[in-house]
Amino acid sequence: MVNKMMFVLLKQLVKKPATNPFPVKHAPANVTALIEEVQKGEAQINPPVPVPEGFRGKLVYDPERCIGCRLCIMVCPADAMEWIPELKKIRHYVSRCMFCALCVDVCPGKKFPGEEKAVKALRMSEEFLIADYDKYSDNLIEEPPEAREPPKEEVKEAAESAGQ
């Protein structure tokens, strides 16, 4: 029995590893060093394992297709949607989302002239590399562009030109 086990183990030792070396096979001690190595062409990024069909990744919102029905807000079990009354549109917090796609199912979307049927304003993308230092970063909030506060630099420039 022991001999049989040893044989199986030795057989595994000479086999190719079944792991996917993502993002690189031999990662350096820190991310900055890794980025530098990739930029210099000394390291190559291995792609992650492909996602299956129907994968539920980061939610994407198209405000042009949104009719402001608020159904997504009503069905969301994670309270990840916020109503923007002045725009009659929604804001989505990716950091609260649990990727259930209930909001996508319920979204009626909008039909533009010349189109055969309405297209949903919400869809699940294939994006899953969404780690961030700030849960309120631009990368983790989906909202109409006009709902975004102007970047701090723009505010500073406007204040400076107003003072001239």
Ligand code: SF4
């Ligand atoms: S995917 Fe689910 S949790 Fe995320 S916003 Fe839609 S309904 Fe809410």
Ligand code: SF4
């Ligand atoms: S995103 Fe869809 S479900 Fe949500 S308010 Fe807009 S149209 Fe309605």
